Amino acid sequence: MLDLRLIREDPAGVQAALATTGIAAPIAEIVAADERRRALLTEVEALKAELNAGSKLVGRTKEPGEREALIAANRALGDKIAALDEAAKAADAHLQELMLLVPNVPLPHVPVAADERGNVVVAEHGAPADLGFPAKPHWELAETLGIIDFERGVKVSGSRFYVLRGDGARLQRALIAWMLDLQTQHHGYQEVYPPALVLEQTLVGTGNLPKFGDALFRDAHEDK
Incomplete structure (x- = not known):
């Protein structure tokens, strides 16, 4: 989540930076x-100070009638504080919902372009091999070799899914094992096996929600 202070201090700059990505974020709504929220919190703190002073005054007041009047006034003040507290919580929740709609701003050196054709090559390593014939994309090669099955993947899971078969499945398993061994044995990482299901707040914290909410599977009974 973007730092709220950045939006608070430079809303126009944030809006301009996001405009280069084609994203219309609710910056003005967030500022408002x-x-x-801050106005409500300020009012609540002022009323709490007033209530604290009123409570001390009750303790110093001896006359019964005046004391009862002060107690009633403090009770009414307490009710007002409780209502404002709820309003502040609602305002904060609304603010957080808006903040989740704001992506990170691009760095100043990121090129601005309408699509991937505007990408800039930052570095190249080695030279492309001269095969002497037109190279095929990996998905065509995999299908020719019989190690990937697009038709069956679509049949069982829908569009853009595939099934790896034979050496294709072995290759994927080997790559996973190689990557885990490399990172845990040579780069100081620790392998973990997390639960397959996570709470909604976990997905919010990792940036998957609310953006990818429509593409996620959910167990509504377990999501507390």
Whole structure:
């Protein structure tokens, strides 16, 4: 999540940076929601100070009638504080919802372009091999070798899925094992095997929600 202070201090700059990506983020709404939340919190703190002073005054007041009036006033003040507290919580929740709609701003040196044709080559390593014939994309080679089955993948899971077969399945398993061994044995990482299902808040924290909500599977009964 983007730092709220950045939006608060330079909303126009954030809006301009995001505009280069084609994303219309609710920056103006965030600024307004932040101002409302802060105003509510300021009012609550002022009323709490007033209530604290009123409570001390009750303790010093001896006359019964005056004391009862002060107690009633403090009770009404407490009710007002409770209502404002709820309003502040609602304002904060609304602000957080808006903040989740704002992606990271691109770095200044990132080229601005309408599509991938505007990408800039940053570095090249080695030279492309001269095969002497037109190279085929990997998906065509895999299908020719019989190690990938697009038709069956679509049949069982829908579009853009595939089934790896034979050496294709072995290759994927080997690559996974190689990557894990390399990182854990030579680069100081620790291998973990996390649960297959996670809570909604976990996906929010990792940036998957709300953006990819429509593409995720959910167990509504277990998501607390």
